[in-house]
Amino acid sequence: MPTPTAKSEATRELLVSTALRLFRKHGYEKTTMRAIATAADVSTGSAYYYFASKDDLVHELYRTLQDEHRALALPRLREGQNLGELLRIVLNTGVDVMGPYHDxxxxxxxxxxxxxxxxxxxxxxxxxxxxxxxxxxxxxxxMSRPQPPLAIRDDLPELLWYAYMGITLFWVYDSSPDQIRTRRLIDQAAPLISKLVILSRLPVVRKIAEDIVQLIRGTRQ
Known part of the structure; x- marks a missing residue:
């Protein structure tokens, strides 16, 4: 017999997968928590026990994708690689874990x-x-070598995440087989970003980079 924890986790996963199926079929607005519970053969009360709303189901998908992304990417990252190589790994593994949800x-x-x-x-x-x-x-x-300039090092991960969001949007609307155009974009963009980071040591480029950092910091307020 499955343990209570395993059973709870299985129920959560069932509700998320059922919600995604119904969102695809009927749209987000027309799909209710009651409909999700019925389709998953779970009581409505139990569905609300695990997830307070449809939005919580989407956040659960976020968390699942985050865990899968880290599990896939981290073993492939190597200390001392240049930033372009590391970035290519992180971006490609991100697309890998999103693959089943492309539609x-x-x-x-x-x-x-x-x-x-x-x-x-x-x-x-x-x-x-x-x-x-x-x-x-x-x-x-x-882990990258050489290290990015100190002036942008702390804010660079967030800047890279914004770039990842842009690539994700491109991936969403990429109808090429297996989203090969997105893969090409990553392979070209990753080394380019790495070169721009290194060039930010130059006074002119550093000023532009610092302006971008200030812009990003302003969005947090």
Whole structure:
């Protein structure tokens, strides 16, 4: 017999997978928690026990993707690699774990950009998941050689995460087989970003980089 913890985890996973299926079929707005519970053969009360709302189901998907991304990326990162190589690994493994959800991608964008959405990756409700994602980029930056200039080193992981969000949006609307165009974008963008980071040691480029850092810091206030 499964342990209570294993049974609870299985129920959570069932509710999330059922919700995704119904979101694809009926749309987010028309899908109710009652419908999700019924389709999963779980009582409505039990569904609300695990998730207070549909938005909580989306946040659970965030957390699952974060855990899978870290588990896939971390063993491949090597101390002393240049930032471009490390960034390519982090970005490609991010696309790897999102792969099974590609047909849900456009639906997700529609959910996340609603004015009142609590599911936006940029919102306060997503702060924990966002911090975990940025932490993976922070680890890549810390392992890279040569190290990025001190002036941008602390803020660079967040800047890289914003770049990752842009690539994710490109991936959502990439209809090429196995999203090969997104892979090409990553392979070209990762070394370019690395070169720009190194060039930020130069006075002219450093001023631009510092302006970008200040811009990002301003969005946190």
């Amino acid at each position: 849900f991608g456009s639906n997700f964008v529609g959910i996340a950009i609603r004015p009142s959405a609590t599911t936006s990756p940029f919102g306060s409700e997503s702060a924990v998941a966002r911090a975990r994602a940025i932490a993976l980029f922070r680890q890549a930056v810390a």
